[in-house]
Amino acid sequence: MESHTRRAIAYIAGRLINGGSGSSIYDYSESRYDTFGGNVSEASVSVFDYEQSCYVSGSSTNLFHYGDGHYVTLRVAGTKFSGFDYGSSNHFSGTVNGRSLSVYDYGTSSYYQYSI
Secondary structure (H helix, E strand, C coil): CCHHHHHHHHHHHHHHHHCCCCCEEEECCCCEEEEEEEEECCCCEEEEECCCCEEEEECCCEEEECCCCEEEEEEEECCEEEEEECCCCEEEEEEEECCEEEEEECCCCEEEEEEC
16 A cells, blocks of 8 residues: 555544544654644544545445545444455555554554544
8 A cells, every 4th residue: 555545544544533634644664744734533534634635535345535536445443443455456454552553564564653
Protein backbone atom coordinates (compact mmCIF):
# COMPACT_ATOMS: atom_id res chain seq x y z
CA MET A 1 0.00 0.00 0.00
CA GLU A 2 1.24 3.49 -0.79
CA SER A 3 2.28 5.43 2.32
CA HIS A 4 -0.24 8.23 1.68
CA THR A 5 -3.05 5.67 1.29
CA ARG A 6 -2.00 3.97 4.52
CA ARG A 7 -2.04 7.36 6.34
CA ALA A 8 -5.52 8.14 5.02
CA ILE A 9 -6.88 4.76 6.12
CA ALA A 10 -5.22 5.09 9.53
CA TYR A 11 -6.76 8.56 9.91
CA ILE A 12 -10.24 7.30 8.96
CA ALA A 13 -9.98 4.21 11.18
CA GLY A 14 -8.80 6.35 14.10
CA ARG A 15 -11.74 8.72 13.66
CA LEU A 16 -14.21 5.84 13.37
CA ILE A 17 -12.92 4.14 16.50
CA ASN A 18 -12.24 7.18 18.69
CA GLY A 19 -14.80 9.61 17.33
CA GLY A 20 -13.75 13.22 17.51
CA SER A 21 -12.75 15.58 14.76
CA GLY A 22 -8.96 15.56 14.62
CA SER A 23 -7.54 17.19 11.52
CA SER A 24 -4.11 15.59 11.21
CA ILE A 25 -2.16 12.38 11.63
CA TYR A 26 1.52 11.95 12.45
CA ASP A 27 3.40 9.24 10.55
CA TYR A 28 6.38 8.05 12.63
CA SER A 29 7.97 6.14 9.75
CA GLU A 30 8.23 9.33 7.66
CA SER A 31 8.41 11.83 10.53
CA ARG A 32 5.63 13.97 9.08
CA TYR A 33 2.14 15.29 9.71
CA ASP A 34 -0.61 15.04 7.11
CA THR A 35 -3.72 17.21 7.30
CA PHE A 36 -7.24 16.02 6.57
CA GLY A 37 -10.64 17.64 6.71
CA GLY A 38 -14.17 16.34 6.44
CA ASN A 39 -16.69 14.01 8.00
CA VAL A 40 -16.24 10.48 9.27
CA SER A 41 -19.16 8.40 10.58
CA GLU A 42 -20.34 4.81 10.43
CA ALA A 43 -22.83 5.84 7.73
CA SER A 44 -20.42 7.67 5.44
CA VAL A 45 -16.91 9.03 5.03
CA SER A 46 -15.87 12.11 3.07
CA VAL A 47 -12.42 13.44 3.91
CA PHE A 48 -10.04 15.62 1.94
CA ASP A 49 -6.34 14.75 2.03
CA TYR A 50 -4.58 18.11 1.77
CA GLU A 51 -1.18 16.57 1.03
CA GLN A 52 -2.53 14.56 -1.92
CA SER A 53 -5.17 17.16 -2.92
CA CYS A 54 -7.90 14.55 -3.20
CA TYR A 55 -10.92 13.05 -1.49
CA VAL A 56 -11.29 9.67 0.13
CA SER A 57 -14.99 8.92 0.46
CA GLY A 58 -17.71 6.31 0.48
CA SER A 59 -19.32 4.17 3.13
CA SER A 60 -17.24 3.42 6.21
CA THR A 61 -16.65 -0.11 4.86
CA ASN A 62 -16.02 0.64 1.17
CA LEU A 63 -13.92 3.71 0.42
CA PHE A 64 -12.75 5.19 -2.86
CA HIS A 65 -9.39 6.99 -2.95
CA TYR A 66 -9.83 9.58 -5.68
CA GLY A 67 -6.11 10.37 -5.90
CA ASP A 68 -5.14 6.74 -6.47
CA GLY A 69 -8.31 5.82 -8.36
CA HIS A 70 -9.16 2.63 -6.50
CA TYR A 71 -11.23 1.17 -3.67
CA VAL A 72 -10.15 0.24 -0.17
CA THR A 73 -12.33 -1.90 2.08
CA LEU A 74 -12.32 -1.25 5.84
CA ARG A 75 -13.80 -3.25 8.70
CA VAL A 76 -13.80 -1.97 12.27
CA ALA A 77 -14.36 -4.22 15.29
CA GLY A 78 -13.87 -2.58 18.66
CA THR A 79 -10.39 -1.08 18.67
CA LYS A 80 -9.18 -3.19 15.72
CA PHE A 81 -9.54 -2.67 11.99
CA SER A 82 -8.63 -4.51 8.82
CA GLY A 83 -9.21 -4.31 5.11
CA PHE A 84 -7.98 -4.69 1.58
CA ASP A 85 -6.29 -2.14 -0.69
CA TYR A 86 -7.27 -2.79 -4.30
CA GLY A 87 -4.45 -0.56 -5.58
CA SER A 88 -1.71 -2.77 -4.17
CA SER A 89 -3.88 -5.93 -3.92
CA ASN A 90 -2.83 -6.36 -0.29
CA HIS A 91 -4.49 -6.76 3.07
CA PHE A 92 -3.81 -4.61 6.12
CA SER A 93 -4.80 -4.72 9.77
CA GLY A 94 -4.39 -2.43 12.72
CA THR A 95 -5.22 -1.43 16.26
CA VAL A 96 -6.08 1.84 17.93
CA ASN A 97 -4.99 2.57 21.49
CA GLY A 98 -6.15 6.04 22.47
CA ARG A 99 -4.49 8.45 20.05
CA SER A 100 -1.93 5.87 18.88
CA LEU A 101 -2.45 3.60 15.88
CA SER A 102 -0.50 0.66 14.58
CA VAL A 103 -1.00 -0.64 11.04
CA TYR A 104 0.41 -3.88 9.66
CA ASP A 105 0.72 -3.78 5.86
CA TYR A 106 0.85 -7.31 4.44
CA GLY A 107 2.32 -5.96 1.19
CA THR A 108 5.44 -4.63 2.87
CA SER A 109 5.36 -7.10 5.81
CA SER A 110 5.90 -4.14 8.14
CA TYR A 111 4.25 -2.28 11.00
CA TYR A 112 3.64 1.47 10.80
CA GLN A 113 2.94 3.73 13.78
CA TYR A 114 0.74 6.83 13.78
CA SER A 115 -0.67 9.36 16.18
CA ILE A 116 -3.96 11.11 15.58
